[in-house]
Amino acid sequence: MQAHIHRNYWVEVNLDYLKNNFQAIRKTVEPAMIMPAVKANAYGHGIVMCCKVLEECGASYLGVGNLDEAILLRRQGIKIPLLIFAGNQLEENVADYIQYNLIPTVFNIRQAKALSSVADREIPIFIKIDTGRGRLGINAEQFPDLFRQIEALPNLKVEGVYSHMLGADWPDENNPERSAYAFWQGQRFAQALDSAGSGAAKIPFLQLANTPACIAYPNLRMTGVCPGRAIWGFSPLEQRPEHPTLRMPMVAVKSRVLHIKEACAGKFGPNGSAVKLEKPIRIGVIAGGVSDGISPAHAKNGYVLIKGKRIPIASAICLEHTILDLSEHPDIQEGDEVVIIGKQGDEEITIAQILAAWNKTLVELWTSFTPHIPRVYLQDEKIVAVTDGDIPIPV
Numbered sequence: 001m002q003a004h005i006h007r008n009y010w011v012e013v014n015l016d017y018l019k020n021n022f023q024a025i026r027k028t029v030e031p032a033m034i035m036p037a038v039k040a041n042a043y044g045h046g047i048v049m050c051c052k053v054l055e056e057c058g059a060s061y062l063g064v065g066n067l068d069e070a071i072l073l074r075r076q077g078i079k080i081p082l083l084i085f086a087g088n089q090l091e092e093n094v095a096d097y098i099q100y101n102l103i104p105t106v107f108n109i110r111q112a113k114a115l116s117s118v119a120d121r122e123i124p125i126f127i128k129i130d131t132g133r134g135r136l137g138i139n140a141e142q143f144p145d146l147f148r149q150i151e152a153l154p155n156l157k158v159e160g161v162y163s164h165m166l167g168a169d170w171p172d173e174n175n176p177e178r179s180a181y182a183f184w185q186g187q188r189f190a191q192a193l194d195s196a197g198s199g200a201a202k203i204p205f206l207q208l209a210n211t212p213a214c215i216a217y218p219n220l221r222m223t224g225v226c227p228g229r230a231i232w233g234f235s236p237l238e239q240r241p242e243h244p245t246l247r248m249p250m251v252a253v254k255s256r257v258l259h260i261k262e263a264c265a266g267k268f269g270p271n272g273s274a275v276k277l278e279k280p281i282r283i284g285v286i287a288g289g290v291s292d293g294i295s296p297a298h299a300k301n302g303y304v305l306i307k308g309k310r311i312p313i314a315s316a317i318c319l320e321h322t323i324l325d326l327s328e329h330p331d332i333q334e335g336d337e338v339v340i341i342g343k344q345g346d347e348e349i350t351i352a353q354i355l356a357a358w359n360k361t362l363v364e365l366w367t368s369f370t371p372h373i374p375r376v377y378l379q380d381e382k383i384v385a386v387t388d389g390d391i392p393i394p395v
């Protein structure tokens with residue numbers, strides 16, 4: 001580690017894999033425009049550096065979850081169009097959308113009027129349609145009416161219409177039922193646009209497809225796609241033939257040994273209960289605990305890697321620290337690097353092992369590494385950037 005990070009706990013992200021995923025998806029969906037979903041701190045990968053890479057790769061838009069993340073991206077020099085999915089009362093925040101040149105998601109006339117009345121220039125907006133997820137967005141059948149009302153307002157340009165579709169299995173000729181829900185959503189979307197008149201035919205960005213749909217359903221790709229999980233290296237359809245090869249950019253979670261000593265008491269009893277020990281044990285305390293994404297379940301049979309060896313957890317996982325049992329490892333020293341997820345020497349703790357042990361889904365695991373945790377970014381196996389609290393710091 002060259003950069004000076006203030007905490008000895010960090011997540012490593014391989015930017016070559018991120019580029020690989022973007023390019024693999026682009027090859028699959030060309031000529032559709034790509035709007036990678038970067039909500040929730042880029043699915044936990046660190047929004048600033050990942051978005052710099054996606055911008056360089058040629059993403060047309062970025063789909064950002066909330067205003068704070070979008071403003072951070074603008075302050076860090078991201079120039080490409082940013083769509084904000086919906087995370088606030090739009091009417092209360094129009095000034096920020098306009099100042100930072102952010103594309104709002106609109107799904108009712110109230111929001112459109114608020115923007116139109118404040119705008120000092122033509123503001124691009126995206127309208128969100130609900131096609132079958134049953135969440136945000138105007139119901140597809142009501143879209144034409146909303147669109148005509150918006151068309152009549154000054155200072156607004158409908159640059160995109162999108163929907164976050166639900167599911168989409170690989171189409172199966174022998175089992176058309178599997179594709180029925182996906183096609184029904186596609187029909188609702190197409191019908192909504194067809195019924196909205198000639199103005200709607202000129203909207204440049206029409207998007208329905210998320211990860212599985214953009215890979216498996218060419219007919220649902222429209223002019224744009226919005227892959228989330230696939231950008232971050234996961235697709236629920238990965239086992240299928242013709243699937244692009246994806247790699248997970250989050251390659252490691254690491255820490256260092258802060259303190260080594262002989263402990264004579266502590267939470268070393270059954271289920272983390274307090275006990276006085278008959279014989280002191282040699283413990284090592286590392287940075288990183290429950291608030292850093294380490295599950296309390298790691299106390300049960302969990303281990304980390306140091307010097308390429310498996311080192312058992314000694315006690316309950318604390319909020320910001322984890323205690324190791326070093327009784328069998330006299331060679332380990334303060335400052336040694338610790339692998340919580342990833343490879344070291346001949347050993348590896350895989351994400352799959354951790355998901356099973358911690359009983360989490362992949363997206364839960366990624367996003368449990370909150371923005372306050374430093375990220376170390378690798379390219380060509382070298383460190384190219386480090387962020388602390390999501391802000392890049394000198395390497």
Ligand SMILES: *Cc1c(COP(=O)(O)O)cnc(C)c1O
Binds near residue numbers: 211
């Ligand atoms: C998160 C998100 C996506 C991406 O979904 P994946 O299934 O992860 O690809 C697409 N559209 C919207 C509106 C989203 O919020």
